[in-house]
Amino acid sequence: MDTLFATFGSGNCFKAHLIMEQLSIPHELHWIDVLKGEQKAPSFLELNPNGTVPFLLTSEGKGITESNAMLWYLAKGSALFPETGMSEAETIQWMIFEQTKLEPFISPARFFSVILPQRKEEMASQIAEWQERAAIGMERLNAHLSTRSFMIENRYTIADIAIFGYVHVADEAGLDFGCYPAVGQWIERVENQSGYQHILSYKPAA
Ligand SMILES: N[C@@H](CCC(=O)N[C@@H](CS)C(=O)NCC(=O)O)C(=O)O
Structure with a gap:
C-alpha cells in the first residue's frame, strides 16, 4: 500500500490525498507536524532527504517528492490523466x-x-x-x-x-x-x- 506523509491543512498535501480518494487508491496517511520540525527528523530525512511534505512512499518502496509529480504518477492510466x-x-x-x-x-x-x-x-x-x-x-x-x-x-x-x-x-x-x-x-x-x-x-x- 502507498503511504502519504502529510501535514495537516497543507494545500500541497491535500492534492495528493484528494486524488487518492477520488481514484480509490488504497493508502495510509502518516502525519508529520511541520510546526514541530518533524520533517527534519533523521528518520524522515532517511526516507526523504528533501525534508518536506507531501512525500509519497509507494508500495514498491520508491519515494516521490513534489505534489504535482505525485498527481502525475497517481493519475497515469486513469480518467484524470490528460488525453493527448x-x-x-x-x-x-x-x-x-x-x-x-x-x-x-x-x-x-x-x-x-x-x-x-x-x-x-x-x-x-x-x-x-x-x-x-x-x-x-x-x-x-x-x-x-x-x-x-x-x-x-x-x-x-x-x-x-x-x-x-x-x-x-x-x-x-x-x-x-x-x-x-x-x-x-x-x-x-x-x-x-x-x-x-x-x-x-x-x-x-x-
Ligand atoms: N513544491 C513542493 C513544496 C513542498 C513544501 O514546501 N512543503 C511544505 C509543507 S506544504 C513543507 O514541507 N514545509 C516544511 C519545510 O520546508 O521544512 C510540493 O509541491 O510538494
Missing part, C-alpha cells in the same frame, strides 16, 4: 505556473494568516507583498477560466487538482474571490466532483 501529448504539455505548463506564480505567494500568506496567526502582525508587510504577487497569478487564472469549465480539455483532470490545492483557500491568504468570479465558479465545479473531500476533513487523531 498537447494536453500533457498544457498540464505541465499549468503545474509550473501553480508552483511559480500562485503557491509561493498564497501558501505563506495563508500560513501566517490562519496557521500561525500569532505572527500575522509581525509579517504584515511581507504578507501584503505575497498578496500582490498572488493577485497577478489569480488574474491570469481567472482570464483562462473565463472561457472554459476546467483547466484543460474541458473536463476535470490533474491540471485542476494541481491548481485547486492552494487556489481554493486563497481567501485565507487575504485574496477576495469576488475579484475572480470565473475562479469562484470553477471552485464550485471542482467541489462537485465525485469523491471530493474538504481539505480539513482528514486530520491527525487528537
Whole structure:
C-alpha cells in the first residue's frame, strides 16, 4: 500500500490525498507536524532527504517528492490523466505556473494568516507583498477560466487538482474571490466532483 506523509491543512498535501480518494487508491496517511520540525527528523530525512511534505512512499518502496509529480504518477492510466501529448504539455505548463506564480505567494500568506496567526502582525508587510504577487497569478487564472469549465480539455483532470490545492483557500491568504468570479465558479465545479473531500476533513487523531 502507498503511504502519504502529510501535514495537516497543507494545500500541497491535500492534492495528493484528494486524488487518492477520488481514484480509490488504497493508502495510509502518516502525519508529520511541520510546526514541530518533524520533517527534519533523521528518520524522515532517511526516507526523504528533501525534508518536506507531501512525500509519497509507494508500495514498491520508491519515494516521490513534489505534489504535482505525485498527481502525475497517481493519475497515469486513469480518467484524470490528460488525453493527448498537447494536453500533457498544457498540464505541465499549468503545474509550473501553480508552483511559480500562485503557491509561493498564497501558501505563506495563508500560513501566517490562519496557521500561525500569532505572527500575522509581525509579517504584515511581507504578507501584503505575497498578496500582490498572488493577485497577478489569480488574474491570469481567472482570464483562462473565463472561457472554459476546467483547466484543460474541458473536463476535470490533474491540471485542476494541481491548481485547486492552494487556489481554493486563497481567501485565507487575504485574496477576495469576488475579484475572480470565473475562479469562484470553477471552485464550485471542482467541489462537485465525485469523491471530493474538504481539505480539513482528514486530520491527525487528537
Ligand atoms: N513544491 C513542493 C513544496 C513542498 C513544501 O514546501 N512543503 C511544505 C509543507 S506544504 C513543507 O514541507 N514545509 C516544511 C519545510 O520546508 O521544512 C510540493 O509541491 O510538494
